Amino acid sequence: MTATDQSHAPEDRASAPMLDVRDLRVSYRGGGRTVPAVRGVSFTLDRGQTLGVAGESGSGKSTMALSLLRLLPSSTQVTGQVLFEGEDLLTAKWARLRAVRWSAASVVFQGAMSALNPVRTIGEQICEPILLHDKVGQKKARARAAELLDSVGLPSRRLGSYPHEFSGGQRQRIMIAMALACRPDLIIADEPTTALDVMVQAQVLNLLGDLVRESGIGVIMISHDLSVLSHMCERLAVMYAGQIAEIGPSKQLIAEPRHPYTRALGRAFPTIGDPASRLAPAGLPGDPPTPPELARLSESRGCAFEPRCPEAMDACRTETVELWPSGPGREAACLRVLEGSGA
Amino acid sequence: MKPVLEVRDLTVTYPARRGAAPARAVDGVNLQVGQGEIVALVGESGCGKSTLARALVGLVKPTGGQVLSDGVPLGYSAAALKAYRRHTQLVLQDPGGALNPRQNVFDAVAEGPRLHGLTDRLGERVHTALAKAGLRPPEQFAGRFPHEMSGGQQQRVVIAGALALEPSVIVADEPVASLDASVRGEILKLILELRDSLGLSALVVSHDLGLAWNIADRVAVMYLGRIVETGTVEEVLLRPRHPYTRALLSVLPDSGEPPVLLTGEPPDPTSVPGGCRFHPRCPLRAAEQDPRCDTVDLPVLTGEPSSSGLAACHLVQ
Numbered sequence: 001m002t003a004t005d006q007s008h009a010p011e012d013r014a015s016a017p018m019l020d021v022r023d024l025r026v027s028y029r030g031g032g033r034t035v036p037a038v039r040g041v042s043f044t045l046d047r048g049q050t051l052g053v054a055g056e057s058g059s060g061k062s063t064m065a066l067s068l069l070r071l072l073p074s075s076t077q078v079t080g081q082v083l084f085e086g087e088d089l090l091t092a093k094w095a096r097l098r099a100v101r102w103s104a105a106s107v108v109f110q111g112a113m114s115a116l117n118p119v120r121t122i123g124e125q126i127c128e129p130i131l132l133h134d135k136v137g138q139k140k141a142r143a144r145a146a147e148l149l150d151s152v153g154l155p156s157r158r159l160g161s162y163p164h165e166f167s168g169g170q171r172q173r174i175m176i177a178m179a180l181a182c183r184p185d186l187i188i189a190d191e192p193t194t195a196l197d198v199m200v201q202a203q204v205l206n207l208l209g210d211l212v213r214e215s216g217i218g219v220i221m222i223s224h225d226l227s228v229l230s231h232m233c234e235r236l237a238v239m240y241a242g243q244i245a246e247i248g249p250s251k252q253l254i255a256e257p258r259h260p261y262t263r264a265l266g267r268a269f270p271t272i273g274d275p276a277s278r279l280a281p282a283g284l285p286g287d288p289p290t291p292p293e294l295a296r297l298s299e300s301r302g303c304a305f306e307p308r309c310p311e312a313m314d315a316c317r318t319e320t321v322e323l324w325p326s327g328p329g330r331e332a333a334c335l336r337v338l339e340g341s342g343a
Numbered sequence: 344m345k346p347v348l349e350v351r352d353l354t355v356t357y358p359a360r361r362g363a364a365p366a367r368a369v370d371g372v373n374l375q376v377g378q379g380e381i382v383a384l385v386g387e388s389g390c391g392k393s394t395l396a397r398a399l400v401g402l403v404k405p406t407g408g409q410v411l412s413d414g415v416p417l418g419y420s421a422a423a424l425k426a427y428r429r430h431t432q433l434v435l436q437d438p439g440g441a442l443n444p445r446q447n448v449f450d451a452v453a454e455g456p457r458l459h460g461l462t463d464r465l466g467e468r469v470h471t472a473l474a475k476a477g478l479r480p481p482e483q484f485a486g487r488f489p490h491e492m493s494g495g496q497q498q499r500v501v502i503a504g505a506l507a508l509e510p511s512v513i514v515a516d517e518p519v520a521s522l523d524a525s526v527r528g529e530i531l532k533l534i535l536e537l538r539d540s541l542g543l544s545a546l547v548v549s550h551d552l553g554l555a556w557n558i559a560d561r562v563a564v565m566y567l568g569r570i571v572e573t574g575t576v577e578e579v580l581l582r583p584r585h586p587y588t589r590a591l592l593s594v595l596p597d598s599g600e601p602p603v604l605l606t607g608e609p610p611d612p613t614s615v616p617g618g619c620r621f622h623p624r625c626p627l628r629a630a631e632q633d634p635r636c637d638t639v640d641l642p643v644l645t646g647e648p649s650s651s652g653l654a655a656c657h658l659v660q
Contacts, residue, residue, distance in 0.1 A: 056523035056524060056525060056526075057494075057523055197387040197388050197550060198387065198550060198551075198552075198591060198594055198595070199387060199590065199591065199594060199604070199605050200387075201594075202594035202602055202604055203604055206602070206604060224523065224524060225524075226524070227595075227596040227597060228596055230596070231596040264525055265524055265525060267528070268524035268525055268527060268528050269524065269553060270553045270556050270557050271553075271597040272552060272553060272556045272580050272581070272592065272595065272597070272598075273556075273580070273581055277556065277557060278556060278557075278576075279535065279557070279558065280557070281527075281528040281531035281532050281535065281557040281558060282528045283525055283526060283527060283528025283529035283530075283531070283532060284525035284526075284528070284529070285529060287493040287495060287496070287526065288493075288523070288525075290493075308525075
């Protein structure tokens with residue numbers, strides 16, 4: 001079910017990574033049932049590294065990202081380990097977790113309109129985490145907020161404006177400024193550009209890319225858009241049904257996907273000028289598993305993608321699938337990979 | 344080829360709100376959709392593409408210009424509109440919102456035929472429409488409710504509802520924007536299949552240039568109420584001429600070119616700039632310093648497909 005043992009053996013020799021997620025499992029409880037959303041996810045992230053997490057709705061990608069900082073409702077059940085600088089955030093005390101949020105790791109949510117407080121100026125909102133965490137005076141915090149606004153390409157004189165006075169793209173920039181407020185080492189960006197237009201999306205991504213390169217912040221970026229992620233992030237994890245289907249360097253993953261799901265997802269985003277996709281939209285028949293189906297999957301063997309897989313074999317229904325090495329720095333959860341490597 | 348759907352010099356102006364200037368959402372557009380043709384209308388939010396789509400199906404009454412169906416100008420009496428909508432159907436973006444949660448699939452699809460008094464062999468009509476939309480076998484889906492289906496299946500129900508009236512044109516406003524990547528391709532395939540098997544024409548409104556590449560024959564790029572470039576998909580997407588189209592294509596992740604980031608946000612239809620309406624953001628004008636850009640208005644592009652590859656720009660003629 002998981003690849004914990006295989007994927008972590010090599011890392012123990014090197015110095016510990018900034019973020020080390022081990023066998024993370026998240027279940028929602030509702031209506032007397034337990035529905036698994038994340039079913040055993042393991043990965044590591046170093047300082048300054050960028051990891052993109054791709055997947056469809058219901059793949060568990062957002063749940064996974066939010067559970068790292070325990071941002072989910074208390075009724076959810078989270079197991080596994082989230083080691084941030086060696087400290088397990090899943091068992092840390094609330095006070096300690098509050099200190100980590102903002103100052104060590106921060107989140108850029110999708111939908112900046114609902115994430116910003118409509119009745120307070122953006123200056124106040126950017127200053128709040130600075131005052132709380134950096135223990136500086138009002139004046140210094142204000143200066144830092146002005147600096148931050150400037151760094152995301154907005155004039156600092158607009159600190160006194162309210163969220164509704166900004167456009168969608170500008171609000172998303174403000175969210176990024178807030179996430180940077182306490183100079184964190186890690187930013188988790190959950191669909192940061194989903195609601196934005198193409199041009200505004202390009203502006204925001206460009207900004208995020210520049211900031212990451214300059215400051216060496218680690219980034220986990222969640223998106224449904226594989227093509228955006230592959231250009232923003234060095235490494236890519238593709239999630240399906242609460243598990244990582246394939247993980248590895250972005251370029252190789254897109255150029256030579258080893259998992260059939262990665263292949264299908266890649267084809268769903270056509271490249272303009274590619275004759276293969278002209279008048280030939282590519283999709284994948286069927287739908288991702290529904291929550292009850294997910295619950296059933298967790299209790300049985302076999303690959304979760306098998307019902308939709310164009311390359312499925314008999315063994316895919318009966319064998320347990322886990323992440324197997326599929327190339328340098330790459331892993332894929334597919335029996336075909338095992339077959340190809342002769343293992 | 345005679346257009347099945349056409350707009351001539353269409354303008355839609357929304358009245359002013361409290362002291363603000365009126366919004367010129369559609370500000371002079373010519374566009375044609377031929378028999379069995381798929382035309383993609385692309386642009387950023389606020390460019391007027393959805394307003395244009397709503398005007399095409401008679402949901403918005405134009406302030407000026409005409410909508411023509413098979414060459415006949417659209418009338419706006421209730422009876423004329425009702426007759427028109429058998430011919431031209433609208434498919435909306437969010438199937439979850441378009442479907443009544445308390446209505447099962449059969450009733451959702453049967454609603455159109457019932458309104459039009461087509462109750463003879465209604466069951467057969469509904470089942471045929473469901474099968475055409477890829478919900479097979481139809482009997483299995485007819486009794487279901489929206490919440491029992493995935494987003495892709497819901498969108499197929501919406502499309503079946505449009506097909507139940509056997510229209511000749513479908514106007515689809517962002518038909519796949521709310522769907523998952525793998526499902527998106529399946530719905531686009533369906534639109535292509537319907538064109539091939541039924542000869543259906545379609546105008547597909549989208550912000551996604553990849554969608555145009557996937558299914559359209561022609562593209563019209565809209566900016567601030569006007570079409571700024573039009574032509575075949577190959578002409579517009581592979582050899583773009585208008586600086587706006589070029590910028591849009593350059594910011595796609597796979598473009599292979601350095602992205603041309605336009606400064607500022609999409610502009611405001613309540614204050615359309617004089618001269619070329621794109622001039623405040625135009626990278627080409629900044630480079631060439633041509634005085635015409637700021638002062639000389641551009642003519643409205645013709646909607647005829649024969650005169651292909653048109654760009655509304657002083658500098659690329």
